Amino acid sequence: MEEIESESCDDEIVKKIMHVMRAAPHGTIYTYEGLEMILIMAAYDQDISVAFIDDGVYALKKGQNTEGIEMKGFAKTFGALDGYDVEKLYVDQISLEERGLTEDDLVVDVEILSSAEIGKLMTEQDVVVHH
Amino acid sequence: MLHTINKSPFGNSSFETSARFLQPGDPVLFIEDGVYAVQANNKFSAALNEILKNNPVYALAPDLNARGIAEITAGVKSIEYEGFVELVEEHQVSSWL
Numbered sequence: 383m384e385e386i387e388s389e390s391c392d393d394e395i396v397k398k399i400m401h402v403m404r405a406a407p408h409g410t411i412y413t414y415e416g417l418e419m420i421l422i423m424a425a426y427d428q429d430i431s432v433a434f435i436d437d438g439v440y441a442l443k444k445g446q447n448t449e450g451i452e453m454k455g456f457a458k459t460f461g462a463l464d465g466y467d468v469e470k471l472y473v474d475q476i477s478l479e480e481r482g483l484t485e486d487d488l489v490v491d492v493e494i495l496s497s498a499e500i501g502k503l504m505t506e507q508d509v510v511v512h513h
Numbered sequence: 514m515l516h517t518i519n520k521s522p523f524g525n526s527s528f529e530t531s532a533r534f535l536q537p538g539d540p541v542l543f544i545e546d547g548v549y550a551v552q553a554n555n556k557f558s559a560a561l562n563e564i565l566k567n568n569p570v571y572a573l574a575p576d577l578n579a580r581g582i583a584e585i586t587a588g589v590k591s592i593e594y595e596g597f598v599e600l601v602e603e604h605q606v607s608s609w610l
Contacts, residue, residue, distance in 0.1 A: 404530070404610070412610075436530050476533065497533035505514045505536055510607040 397508040398429045403438030404512065408453055413441050416513030417456055424466040431470035431507075432463070433500050434492070438513075439477050442488040461490040472500055515540050515604035518547040522557050527609040532560060535568055540600055542592075543572040551577075553584035561586050573597060 401420055405412040424430055434442060441460060448455040463471070471492040478484065478494065485494060495503075504510050516539055522528035528550050535541065541564060543550055550557050551572045564570060565588040574591045577583075585591065592600075 402607075435534075436526055474533075498536075501534035501536050501539075504534060504607055505539070505605070507605065510514075510605070512608055512610045 394427065396427060396429050398506065399423060399431070399509045399511065400504060400507045401430070401432045402504075402510060402512045403432060403434045403441055404436045406437040407441040407446070407456070408448065408451060412513045413438065414454070414456055416511075417459055419511070419513075420463065420468060421459075421466060424463075424468050427467075430468045431472065431503065432460075432468065433472045433474065433503070434477070435474045435497075435500070436477050439473055439481060439483060439488075442473070442490060442492065443483070444487055444489050457489045463490075472503065474500055515542060515600050515606045517542045517544055517606060517608045518550065519543075519545040519608070520610070521546040522550040528557065529560065531607075531609045532564055535564065537567040538569075540569045540571065540604065542597065542600060543570075543589075544576055544597070545573075546580075548572045548576045548580060548582060551585045551589045552582050553586050558586050561589070565589070571596065571600065 401416055403413055403416055407413045420430060420432060442457065446455055446457045471490060473492045473494050474497055475494050476497055516531055516535060518527050518531060520527050550561065561570065570589045571592045572585060572589055574593050577585065577591060
């Protein structure tokens with residue numbers, strides 16, 4: 383028992399965790415709460431990645447001004463994730479194209495991948511969290 | 514990786530979107546309102562048949578029964594909670610919402 387405890391204290395356990403953002407940013411709280419969860423997990427030095435799929439890509443849209451709806455804007459926070467060592471941001475190409483968007487419309491540098499490529503990355507994770 | 518889908522395909526894009534991300538062999542399990550996807554001869558039967566070519570597909574029997582879904586797309590396996598647990602034991606899980 384003691385041995386197990388000391389092991390878990392000494393060895394950092396780093397898990398591969400992918401967060402999947404699939405909702406538009408302001409209509410529900412899912413994306414904002416997902417972002418909070420990412421920041422908390424990043425504080426524990428986990429291997430975090432974020433995939434933006436379907437309306438999730440709208441969270442990264444440039445030019446969001448939420449003053450008028452009295453909601454906190456958090457697009458910039460996604461842009462600051464590299465400061466928390468969260469650098470693996472993947473965007474589903476089809477989701478982007480379906481919405482008439484390109485990489486230039488996004489607030490942060492991302493890797494644009496096919497659905498199959500993101501699907502493969504999902505299988506490599508210890509945990510996939512959908513928001 | 515086990516993909517679970519718990520929303521009706523008529524009101525939510527989980528089913529159609531998740532299909533693009535499946536890797537060959539990944540099991541797909543429909544639960545809760547997700548089971549409406551497997552009702553035979555509905556709008557999603559063709560898409561489901563495409564998935565069935567490369568992936569095992571399951572639907573949770575108690576959820577089918579609760580919704581009166583008796584006829585399901587051929588190839589979809591109806592499983593009990595025990596089967597659900599076995600799938601979760603054998604695979605990492607991606608719970609589409």
